[in-house]
Amino acid sequence: MFDVDYIRAKNLEDALDFLNTNGAETKILAGGTDIMVDMRSGALKTRFLLDISRLDDLKKIEIQHGQLCIGAAVTISELLESDTVADMAPALRKAGEKFASQQIRNVATIGGNVAHCSPCGDTIPPLLIHDANAVVLTSEGQRHVTIEEMASGPYHCSLQPNEIISHFVLQPRPREVTFADFQKIGRRQELAIARMSMAAMAYQDERGLIAYMRLALGSCTPTPHRFREVEEYMTGKVPAENIIWEAGRLLADKMLSITGRRPSAVYKEPAIQGLFMRIMHPLIRT
């Protein structure tokens, strides 16, 4: 049993009001799959848990002005059941398939995965390649926060105590995109915490040159990033094996320029190059 109070907000307005008064002593509870673990280990002590998991306003998946909006309290299982997500954000769907276990997918939410700001959150690299913004609410109004700005460091969310993520706005994949994927390296197949993860999507023009490319990494850097230099390097080239290998080299270099050469670099440098090779390999044959 935990020493905590549980409050379930009736609606979004009440939730925001509650945070206005008690935000500093409150943790927002959605799926709870991270919070329960952190309370058990003693890493998290909070006076209130504010349950927002049942707020209908946060559970919608819809298209608005041509953009894909995914409510923060949408669970990973609900993401996987959505044809809209499968069509417009295929790499996010693939990340959902590899997310933890069935039991956790059934309750864990996309908003919780992002707000927890773990460097290895599986939904984050796919959100990055869709230039996603989080729409963040207070009782006064709203603002947009990019996914890259969301984490100020590992497990440090840049949101204020009186703020709630309402939904994410994703740019749908360009119609031409036929290739989108998410890959991760973990210590086992299921329930693995990603040691490295990667989301990519691309399309080639009629000559086979890459005309569009998006690439983001998770787990490799303190906060997840898109790697625009690698996207630019690949653009305009035919994805032959040697080109992808070179791009993987560039990706490893860029990653190390962020993290510095830590002891784990001996493993990470070739592993990230190999993972990039694996994710891009289907393009070689097309």
Add this chain to the structure above:
Amino acid sequence: MTSIYDAVYHSDMSLDLNIMKTNSVTIQFTINVEEMQLEIPAGTTALDLIRDRLALKGTKEGCGIGECGACTIVVDGRAVNACLMLAAQLDGREVLTVEGLSHSGDLHPIQEAFAEKHAVQCGFCTPGLLMSTSALLKKHPHPNRSEIVKAISGNLCRCTGYHSIMEAVKAAAEKQAAFKKD
């Protein structure tokens, strides 16, 4: 019913910590077809409620952090880890634990299949696996191999090696299909 939200939020927020820390919540839910209303401390986990308050010891605590699946229960048709849930989150939900699988005193077809296929050795993971299987077969009455793997890979077994468990889930699906035809 007064909501939990009313109870806490509309009370005097300047109350001292000692009073707040004894806060309790009232939940109303269905467990194994039985409707229930209970007052519980707000920080009770679903697992504590099921095992200690309701004395349903079939749901096991293994790791306590959502990795082993021994505490798997079915909430509104979906398999979840009871250790990663507050009991308060069960309010208004329909809960199934291993004790609710069979009502007649006979074994449920899933249980029969696990016994027949020798999918039980020490038995600690079994209730969780039965619940994962139950949720799977509700959604996919005729699951293929990859659906089975997906459904039970959140349940660790350290004895049988999974092969017999896979066989048991397949046999359970067949038994259920045959049962429905009768």
